[in-house]
Amino acid sequence: MAEQPDQGDLFAVRDQREPGWFFVDNELVDRYGARLGAYGLAIYAVLCRRCKPSTQQVDNLSQRDIAVTLAVSQDRVRKSLGELVESGLIHVEVPDRPAPGVISTITLLNVKTSPPQ
Numbered sequence: 001m002a003e004q005p006d007q008g009d010l011f012a013v014r015d016q017r018e019p020g021w022f023f024v025d026n027e028l029v030d031r032y033g034a035r036l037g038a039y040g041l042a043i044y045a046v047l048c049r050r051c052k053p054s055t056q057q058v059d060n061l062s063q064r065d066i067a068v069t070l071a072v073s074q075d076r077v078r079k080s081l082g083e084l085v086e087s088g089l090i091h092v093e094v095p096d097r098p099a100p101g102v103i104s105t106i107t108l109l110n111v112k113t114s115p116p117q
Contacts, residue, residue, distance in 0.1 A: 025111040
């Protein structure tokens with residue numbers, strides 16, 4: 001069982017964002033945060049930011065784009081995407097004939113129904 005924080009450790013968060021924001025499911029942090037770590041959570045956040053609400057899909061976003069956005073290596077992005085797939089949080093559709101300039105499509109899966117791994 002997790003230890004409860006002392007009252008001195010608590011703080012309040014106020015959201016004063018205006019339109020132009022995105023959200024990440026609470027379950028991502030609560031159920032998967034420790035497994036994914038800071039890199040996995042950050043990469044998932046970039047995917048959420050770039051996701052089309054109508055399809056829940058991310059396209060026209062390369063591993064390089066994610067790496068530049070977060071100032072991390074492409075190798076780190078590749079590893080974290082693999083962990084997100086293994087956790088059942090995203091699905092990556094690779095074209096039948098991958099080639100330079102041809103980008104995979106990533107679908108964000110329902111976090112609330114994904115079994116924790």
